[in-house]
Amino acid sequence: MQKPLENILLQIQTLGDPSRSMCVFDLDSTLFDVSPRIQKILDDYSQIPVHQQRFAENVQILQTVKTQKTDWGIKNALLRAGLDSAHPEFFESIRAFWAERFFSNEYLVYDQPFDGAVEFVQKLVQLKTKIVYLSGRDEIRMGLGTRKVLRKWGFPVEGAAEVALKASHGYPDDLFKSEWFAKNAKMFQPVWFFENEPVNIELVRRDHPQVQIIFFDSTHSGKAARPLDLPAIMHFLLDEV
Numbered sequence: 001m002q003k004p005l006e007n008i009l010l011q012i013q014t015l016g017d018p019s020r021s022m023c024v025f026d027l028d029s030t031l032f033d034v035s036p037r038i039q040k041i042l043d044d045y046s047q048i049p050v051h052q053q054r055f056a057e058n059v060q061i062l063q064t065v066k067t068q069k070t071d072w073g074i075k076n077a078l079l080r081a082g083l084d085s086a087h088p089e090f091f092e093s094i095r096a097f098w099a100e101r102f103f104s105n106e107y108l109v110y111d112q113p114f115d116g117a118v119e120f121v122q123k124l125v126q127l128k129t130k131i132v133y134l135s136g137r138d139e140i141r142m143g144l145g146t147r148k149v150l151r152k153w154g155f156p157v158e159g160a161a162e163v164a165l166k167a168s169h170g171y172p173d174d175l176f177k178s179e180w181f182a183k184n185a186k187m188f189q190p191v192w193f194f195e196n197e198p199v200n201i202e203l204v205r206r207d208h209p210q211v212q213i214i215f216f217d218s219t220h221s222g223k224a225a226r227p228l229d230l231p232a233i234m235h236f237l238l239d240e241v
């Protein structure tokens with residue numbers, strides 16, 4: 001049976017100089033379940049009087065929406081509740097409300113780590129591996145909230161780990177990440193990369209075949225097929241030996 005996490009820990013323990021190894025983690029939908037963030041945004045939308053007046057019927061339905069870990073954006077959650085695209089004005093209003101908040105410091109605090117994520121990263125720090133959080137989030141809108149939510153849950157930050165975000169938004173995630181590896185991964189061996197988005201995985205594995213990628217099977221954009229030949233995990237819980 002494949003045990004990617006246990007194998008990584010074992011490999012690091014056999015290294016002469018573990019500080020030359022590196023584990024790189026994506027954040028959204030890899031270390032963190034973002035569905036509580038989406039839920040909070042939808043809840044807040046439905047509490048605003050002007051929305052209640054303008055879209056009375058839809059807002060009533062919206063109050064029944066429950067987001068799921070497998071949701072990508074807000075569309076699926078709304079469709080499940082019966083809010084289809086027959087109401088374009090409502091959809092445009094809620095989409096804009098969501099976009100303004102999803103990519104903001106303020107709402108990141110609602111994210112919750114996937115099972116075992118905090119403990120796994122802490123274990124890696126004890127083993128002296130370099131830890132990097134590599135995310136398509138940008139410093140301007142999300143830098144402070146990112147560090148705050150990492151600290152809130154006990155993920156190592158400041159000194160023990162590096163946060164690598166885009167300087168500002170608008171640049172494609174896959175290029176940002178591949179270029180980050182080009183600049184920063186040369187001095188490290190082995191390098192592992194945990195990522196849920198197949199688009200990012202495709203480019204990084206093409207440009208950096210030495211990077212060992214672990215597919216985090218949560219949810220993704222659907223813009224590229226999920227990798228079938230990579231180790232895949234759905235949580236960070238370790239088998240007790």
Ligand SMILES: [Mg+2]
Nearest residue numbers: 026028029196
């Ligand atoms: Mg992600």
